[in-house]
Amino acid sequence: MEEITEMNADLLQKIYIGSSFEKRPLYILKLSSNRDRTPKSAIWIDCGIHAREWIAPAFCLWFIGHKDRTMTRLLQHLDFYIMPVMNVDGYEYTWTTNRLWRKSRSKHGNNRCIGTDMNRNFDAGWCGKGASHNDCHEIYCGPYPESEPEVKAVAHFLQKHKDHIKAYITIHSYSQMVLFPYSYTTNKSKDHDELVSHKAVYRTEAKVAGNNLFPFLSPTDLAPGGSDDWAYDLGIKYSFTFELRDRGTHGFLLPPNLIKPTCIEALSGIKTIALHVINNI
Known part of the structure; x- marks a missing residue:
């Protein structure tokens, strides 16, 4: 993050938003062609809520460094707020101790086990069916909504x-699909038809680009407390979860040679959403 900010000082601004449970700094990078820093409509992208999903932070950094004509056009109309790693403590832990660790590294009260699933900790149908009150489970929702400082x-x-963030995109792995609200209820959102319409557009673009097709789906399994549902209920209509490669062959242990093709696929979907946002601001 330090290096890419220095290399793109004309486009990037590093913003401190808080500290993790283990007191690591939490940063987002604002990608903007606006030299006077006045706010435009924006898209938020976060990566690394789940520590073991290494392809997610890889994508966020790749996205920041990607330049083409479409990105130039998008930056004329939009800013991007990008958080390369939300779960900084868990991510560090996957590098040093347990590669397949998922949760945060917090400890609450007399809990027997470490960590909360951050994507069950947002205040959106918090700890309903599809989450767990058992602190030793991987889908532990935490003792209360937003218990995790991250x-x-x-x-x-x-x-x-x-008021100016028009789309929320959270990057995960794996299963190669794009999900949209709701995950905490089987009810369809009021914008269901518009959100699902991205499927046809994206499938066409992906086919032209020769990429694998990520289907746009509303979830079939309940997952309460998710960031995308929370963002949607906040009023950010275009809210999506991207599940990147693969479909289980390598799972969380995606080999490095698949980073670039995975990023290209995800970029196609994000461009589709961003262009739709520009046309519907």
């Missing part, structure tokens, strides 16, 4: 800037 910091930033 979740609280992100929620506070989005609440503060909700």
Whole structure:
């Protein structure tokens, strides 16, 4: 993050939004062609809520460094707020101790086990069916909504800037699909038809680009407390979860040679959403 900010000082601004449970700084990078820093409509992208999903932070950094004509056009109309790693403590832990660790590294009260699933900790149908009150489970929702300082910091930033953030995109792996609200209920959102319409557009673009097709789906399994549902309920209509490669062959241990093709696929979907946002601001 330090290096890419220095290399693109004309486009990037590093913003501190808080600290993790283990007191690591939490940063987002604002990607903008606006030299006077006045706010434009914006898209938020976060990566690395789940520590073991290494392809997600890889994509966020790749996205920041990607330049083409479409990105130039998008930056004329939009800013991007990008958080390369939300779960900084868990991500560090996957590099040093347990490669397949998922949760945060927090400890609450007399809990027997470490960590909360940050994507069950947002205040959206918190700890309903599809989450767990058992602190030893991987889908532990935490003792209360926004109990994790990382979740609280992100929620506070989005609440503060909700009037000009027009889309929320969270990057995960794996299964190669794009999900949209709702995950905490089987009810369809009021914007269901518009959100699902991205499927046809994206499938066409992906086919032309020769990429694998990520289907746009509303979830079939309940997952309460998710960041995309929370952002949607906040008023950010275009809210999506991208599940990147693969479909289980390598799972969370995606080999490095698949980073670039995975990023190209995800970029195609994000461009589709961003262009739609520009046309519907």
